[in-house]
Amino acid sequence: MTPIVSVFAASPDRGRGLARDMAVRWALAEVGQPHALRPLSFAELKTQEHKTRQPFGQIPTYETDSLTLFESGAIVLHIAETHGLLPTDPAGRARTIAWMFSAASTLEPVIVEREVAVLLEGDKQWTAERLPLLEARLRQRLDDLAAWLLGRDWLEGDFSAGDIMMVCVLRRPAAALLMGDYPVLAAYVARAEARPAFRTAHADQLARFEASSG
Amino acid sequence: MTPIVSVFAASPDRGRGLARDMAVRWALAEVGQPHALRPLSFAELKTQEHKTRQPFGQIPTYETDSLTLFESGAIVLHIAETHGLLPTDPAGRARTIAWMFSAASTLEPVIVEREVAVLLEGDKQWTAERLPLLEARLRQRLDDLAAWLLGRDWLEGDFSAGDIMMVCVLRRPAAALLMGDYPVLAAYVARAEARPAFRTAHADQLARFEASSG
Numbered sequence: 313m314t315p316i317v318s319v320f321a322a323s324p325d326r327g328r329g330l331a332r333d334m335a336v337r338w339a340l341a342e343v344g345q346p347h348a349l350r351p352l353s354f355a356e357l358k359t360q361e362h363k364t365r366q367p368f369g370q371i372p373t374y375e376t377d378s379l380t381l382f383e384s385g386a387i388v389l390h391i392a393e394t395h396g397l398l399p400t401d402p403a404g405r406a407r408t409i410a411w412m413f414s415a416a417s418t419l420e421p422v423i424v425e426r427e428v429a430v431l432l433e434g435d436k437q438w439t440a441e442r443l444p445l446l447e448a449r450l451r452q453r454l455d456d457l458a459a460w461l462l463g464r465d466w467l468e469g470d471f472s473a474g475d476i477m478m479v480c481v482l483r484r485p486a487a488a489l490l491m492g493d494y495p496v497l498a499a500y501v502a503r504a505e506a507r508p509a510f511r512t513a514h515a516d517q518l519a520r521f522e523a524s525s526g
Numbered sequence: 527m528t529p530i531v532s533v534f535a536a537s538p539d540r541g542r543g544l545a546r547d548m549a550v551r552w553a554l555a556e557v558g559q560p561h562a563l564r565p566l567s568f569a570e571l572k573t574q575e576h577k578t579r580q581p582f583g584q585i586p587t588y589e590t591d592s593l594t595l596f597e598s599g600a601i602v603l604h605i606a607e608t609h610g611l612l613p614t615d616p617a618g619r620a621r622t623i624a625w626m627f628s629a630a631s632t633l634e635p636v637i638v639e640r641e642v643a644v645l646l647e648g649d650k651q652w653t654a655e656r657l658p659l660l661e662a663r664l665r666q667r668l669d670d671l672a673a674w675l676l677g678r679d680w681l682e683g684d685f686s687a688g689d690i691m692m693v694c695v696l697r698r699p700a701a702a703l704l705m706g707d708y709p710v711l712a713a714y715v716a717r718a719e720a721r722p723a724f725r726t727a728h729a730d731q732l733a734r735f736e737a738s739s740g
Contacts, residue, residue, distance in 0.1 A: 367674040368632055368667060379617040385631065386624035403593040410600035413630060417599065418582055421635035433659065438652030445647070453582060460581040 327521025333372035341509035343395035392473035411474030541735025555723035557609035606687035625688030
């Protein structure tokens, strides 16, 4: 069957491809696998029905006849393993998975923390004073990532599932704002965004937003 | 060769098994694979030499003749794949990996954020007012996890690499403090801590701390 990917019915990013389903849809586009969508409202995300698919009431999920899967990292890895978006040598494969975990658990949290400070605590008197602290923590990670990528096109040899996860994280607003200071990272993101599969997935998100808000 | 795991030369947790090498050493104990240690000072973590092993200057890393690996999730997954700490059916395997990503990127960030608020911002006047906000975000995740684990011994069928990652995250102080309100999660952690491999890894961490602080 065509896999079904759950997405926001009305994405808060207005179709810019910043929601976490972007990594999944980009991976599917890279391997040429069509998919269907299950758009969910914020209220539907928190229902028991959706929590049987995704225990934390989030998007994306990925459903086939034989599998219901959650966590964008795990879904992208599953697609990559099934369709060859991973190196075939064992060491390259393991290191690509390391970069997927890095994107999800070393980079994304400091980026999301910076976003949460504005989105959830923007009205608090402490936020202006906290932002430089958060930005310093984020820059530490970006410094290290830029040092790694210096002289490399992709994280580990050829383009892989690790790059999909990392580029999606770097495209989030709190990181995107700093790309002017990181030409190595900006060039890396631009290389990824020039891929036909990225452009397909991105255009699909925008079309979906325009259709849903029409 | 015996794999080498990098660890803190002087762990800030005083050997309680809260550092991120615990998941790796527990997984190695589960599969009966001996390992050697590479203790690193905080200064050594930030050297170029260590950053060739771990681009973000963290522990743990995992080294064999043919592979240098980083990110505890990726290392535990590699050990699990090599030695059978994953379900053998494809759907169970994929879902176990989903729980590993959940632990690392859905649970751990809200737990670490609560810890960082005290460790790095404890002297700020805003921290007392922020803590209830952070705790509410953390409790949302714990509520969902407890709902999933109700009536289950482990996250997905038998004990697996997903449980190793999740239990290590729940043992962190900011989550451990709340376990009194979550009997389902407390029982889950206790079940895991009763495993001989957990006890071996935990005793090893304590012995290492006592030897290094001797």
